[in-house]
């Protein structure tokens with residue numbers, strides 16, 4: 001902390017109230033993730049942010065408020081980040097990309113939610129703001145699911161709230177059981193998610209056309225490992241150790257990923273990918 005910064009009436013000279021608040025939230029996220037909720041004193045956060053305890057209480061009423069604020073500001077929310085970066089990307093594709101990352105998550109931002117969930121079990125002061133926080137996340141996710149249903153990506157018969165809840169449980173469960181506790185093969189995990197996505201997607205006209213399943217297949221004789229398939233259709237393709245394309249799982253294309261499959265077929269420079277219709 002720069003010694004020349006002078007605390008003036010609970011604020012740091014030359015720093016706006018909003019900046020002080022941001023600084024406190026950043027410090028809270030770091031300290032909670034490192035020491036846990038119970039092991040953190042409000043004074044630790046104030047010191048890490050370089051402000052007085054009085055300045056801290058001018059912004060946050062309690063340690064529990066700081067925890068909820070730190071989660072909103074710095075908790076891991078990859079899905080929201082990716083959606084903000086590219087709102088045009090199909091929702092099923094986003095869900096699959098985020099879902100695949102869950103099997104390998106081990107970042108400090110993810111530990112914050114663990115601390116908050118554990119603290120909420122023991123402390124009603126934490127449980128209250130956590131209920132609000134989880135409710136906000138679930139509502140946002142349910143809106144995203146509604147968007148996907150309106151766009152024909154997901155089965156409109158499904159409850160958006162139930163799908164949102166399922167996604168939240170997966171995300172939070174992966175924070176509680178990181179890969180150092182239990183690892184799962186990434187390809188196996190991706191194949192399972194693709195299958196789950198297939199079950200959530202809208203039934204299309206394939207059934208009416210007497211087609212049981214549309215599958216992708218890579219001809220290993222032709223594949224040269226350009227990687228377009230798994231870049232363009234990460235829900236359907238992965239790569240082997242040498243970068244050659246591999247079909248995930250049994251290759252069945254969920255209706256919501258039909259566009260991905262067509263894009264991969266059209267962009268494979270070796271024409272190594274086939275779309276097979278099984279009747």
Ligand code: SF4
Pocket residue numbers: 218222223224225226227228229230243244245267268269270271272273
């Ligand atoms: S795009 Fe075609 S050539 Fe490239 S890795 Fe995929 S299947 Fe192989």
